[in-house]
Amino acid sequence: MSVDLGRPVAVWRPRPRTSLRVDRRAVAVGLVLLAIVCVLAVVSLAYGTYQLSLGEVVGALTGNGDRRAHTLVVEWRLPRLLFAIGCGIALALAGSIFQSLTRNPLGSPDVIGLDAGSYAGAVIVTLVIGSTAYTDIALGSxxxxxxxxxxxxxxxxxRGAQGFRLIIVGIAVAAMLxxxxxxxxxxEDPQTAMIVAAWGAGSLASLGYSQLVPFSIALVALLPLAALLARPLAQLELGDDAARSQGVHAERVRLGATILGVAFASLVSAAAGPIAFVALVAPQIAHRLARTAGPSPVVSALTGAALLVSADVVAQxxxxxxxxxxxxLGGLYFIWLLIREYRRS
Amino acid sequence: MTTNAGTDRAAATRGVARGAFVRSLGLVAAVAVLAAVCVLSVMIGAKSIPAGDVLRALLGGEGTHDHSVIWDLRIPRTLVGVVAGAALGVCGALIQAYTRNPLADPGILGVNAGAGIAITTAVAFFGLTSPAGYVWFAFVGAAVVTVLVYLVGSAGPGQATPEKLTLAGVALAAVLGGISQMITLRDPNLFAGMLSWSVGSIGGRSLSLLGSIAPFIGVGLLIALLVARPLNALALGDDLGRSLGARTGPTRTLTIVAVTLLAGGATALAGPIAFVGLMVPHAARWFTGPDQRWIIPYSAVGAAILLLVSDIIGRVILPSGELRVGLVTAFVGGPVLIALARRRTASGL
Structure with missing residues (x-):
């Protein structure tokens, strides 16, 4: 028996009572994004002040290259690349979660004051306490x-944190901060203030393996939780009552999703500073590319990674x-997508 | 929009004030409060002036030192506060009603980003530094970017729906903000100048500057009152609104024109004062319920009060003028907004 879902869907049945339904377009978009990330990864490893050939990059990665290539690729460029991918994934998931949670296309962890809060933490550490050490700023944020x-x-x-009330309180607290x-x-004198502002803009330039290890461990630990919450969160979008009738504990899911979204976003702002816009735009771009009805966390995550990696190549x-x-870049691409979409409709 | 859409919607049909009489009374009271705040704003400052002297100076008693303080500093400052405040409040009400999004603020159509990049350009490449120098840059920048957002939002055969415009505005504002920041982060002086502009201030503006911007804001306010009624109908959704006789196209276009005039004017006058346009309409809605014909005048008066009270508080705490009005508004309005949000009958859009 097949159900017409109005779009091409592949069904995979490994056993009689188990089946997995996948949206063909979403899979195709996901694969294309993955390919883009891979190509950009090679570009970002090869290009820089010293350019390397493709062979040298592969050699360095597999441990067969010379010392210079190894230092450039593995020690300097690889951690930055991995950070770009990891931050992109984390931010996109944070945005996807908050847009589901608030059912608002403007939803992002910003909504509950996260970015203003991290920024305030960094401002206090640098300008009030007077430390510019990386770990202090990261901890403060x-x-x-x-x-x-x-x-x-x-x-x-x-009696429950409604999305609307969360938004309003978030606006007020973020504005005060x-x-x-x-x-x-x-x-402050402009020179010092500029250090904070540059941090606030978000930079991957000074990151190495010592920051990458804790970051990756935390990210990998959070990903299964995101997968676990994806379905109840999508059901919650239909309204609390509808979700409850499906056996979803609305308030518990909401709290869990809020914590998870905050964890993803603060992971990034601790490492690289608040890169706010990715969280907002990656789920929107993913939604338009995959043309899914609901949120698609996997495509969003890949979009976020592609966006941040390509931006980082240009930033370098x-x-x-x-x-x-x-x-x-993200803004311009999003505008182009919007114009194309509006033309078609 | 909300997680409990059903219950919120039900609560949204009523504000605190139910009848037209209570609402009119409330509006009269609000105007009286605004008048009192205006007098206080002229009296209080680095040098406080007794009410009697204020009255005498207003009635033409010349020659005293107070006279020049009052006419050259305090009165322009107070009037700029009233005009910019009213513009921001009404603009916020319009944009929230139009986009049906509680997160929408006057900057959502790219007004602040447009003014910001125009002023960055004016300061970085033309060396202009005073408000009188770059006011037209700000205004033109705001208008051009708003038109650009509208063009992106209305690309294609369909109309410019609220969601299209919101997303277009956010995206364009992000791009322009990124470019502005790339320019300003290269030069410490430019950075300091833009930081101080971005906070917003109503001090140091002359009456002639106000006089040249006020007509634009006046036209914007008039249009706002005109579209209040059709916006009520559109709040029910486009199709239902149309069946009630609202003409969606003209209403939308007029609303955008009003928002551009109001937000562009206010930003040119006082800088991008955040939060006022976002917060005051929420507060107004809690009192009046979702009728735009009441929300708009309440927002105008309420925002002017918020802006002036914030400015007075800033002057009292730091008489040196370091505490700009844009820094205080959030601390005055924020707790009010939180208290309102915690009430049981939260009024949605």
Whole structure:
């Protein structure tokens, strides 16, 4: 028996009572994105101040290259590349979760004040306490972001944290924190304030293996949770009552999803600074590429990775913060997608 | 929009004030509060001036030192606060009603990003540094980018629906913001200048500057009152709105024109003051319920009060003028918004 879902779907039945239904277009888009990430990865490993050939890159990766190529590729360029991929995935998933949660295309971890909170944490560490060490800033931003998110959730909680109330409280708290940040930065001399602003723009330039190891462990630990929450979260989009009738515990799913989204986003802002726009735009681009009805976390994650890797390649060449290129490139691509979509409809 | 759409929708049909009489009374009270705040704004500052002297100076008692403080500094500042505040409040109400999105603020159509990149250009490449110098850059930049957002949002045969415009605005604002930041992060002085502009301020603007921007804002306010009624119908969705006699096309276009005039004017006058346009319509909606014909005047008066009170508080805390109004608004309005959000009958859109 087959059900017409209105779009090409492949069904895989390994056993009589088990079947997996996959959307063909989503799979195709996912594979194309994966290929793009791979190609860009090679480009980002080969190009730079010293250019390497494809053979040298492969040689260095497999351990057969010379010392110079090994240093360039494995020690310098690879961690940055892996960070770009990991941050892209984490941000896209965070955005996808929050857009489901708030049922708002503008939804992103920003909504509950996460970015303003991490920024405030970094501002306090650098300008008030007076440390510019990487680990201090990272820790400050992590604590700032998590505290803010917790504060917003608690303030918005009243027999359940409704999406709408979460948004409003998030707006208020984020606005207060942004004011605080701007005030502290205006009192400083521009040179010091610019360090914070550059951090706030998001950069992958100074990251190495010592940061990559904890980052990857945390990311890999969080991914199964995201997979686990994907289905109940999609059901929650139909409304609390409909979801409850399917056996979904609405409030518990919402709390879990909020924590997970915050964890993904704060992981990135601790490592690279708040790269805000990817979370917002990656799920939107993925939704348009795969033309799925609901959220598609896997395609979103791949979109995020492709977006951040390509932005980082450009950022390396222009010597500007990765976050700024991400915003510009991602924004332009999104505008192009929108125009194309609107033309067709 | 909301997770409990059904219950929110039901609660949204009513505000705190149910009848037209209570709402009119509330509006009169709000205007009285605004008048009192205006007087306070002229009295309070680095040098406080007693109410009697304020009255005397207003009635033409010349020659005193207070007279020049009042006419050259305090009154322009107060008037800029009222005009920019009203513009921001109404603009926020319009844009939230239009996009049916509680996260929408006056900057959503790219107004702030447009003004921002125009001023970055003016300061970085033309060396202009005073508000009087770059005010037209800001206004033109805001208008051009809003038109651009509208063009992207209305590409293709269909109409420019709220969601299309919102996404187009967010994307374009992100691109322009990224480019502005790339320019400003190269030069510490430019960075400091843009940081201070981005906070927003109502001090140091002359009456003639206000006079040249006010007509645009006035036209914007008039259009806002005109579209209030059709916007009510459109809130029910396009099809239902059309069946109630609202003409979606003209209403949409007029709303965009009003938003451009109001937000562009306010941003040119006072910089991109965040949060006022976002917060005040929410507060107004809680009081009046979802009728735009009430939300719009309430937002105008409420935003002017918020802006002036914030400016006065900033002056009292730091008389040096370091605490710009844009920094205080969030701390004055934020707790109010949270308290309102925690009430049981949260009024949705």
């Amino acid at each position: 992590l604590v700032g972001g998590l505290l803010t998110a917790a504060l917003v959730y608690v303030l918005a909680y009243r 942004s004011s605080f940040n701007a005030y502290v930065m205006m009192r 060449h222009l010597a500007v913060a990765t976050g700024l290129v991400t915003v510009t």
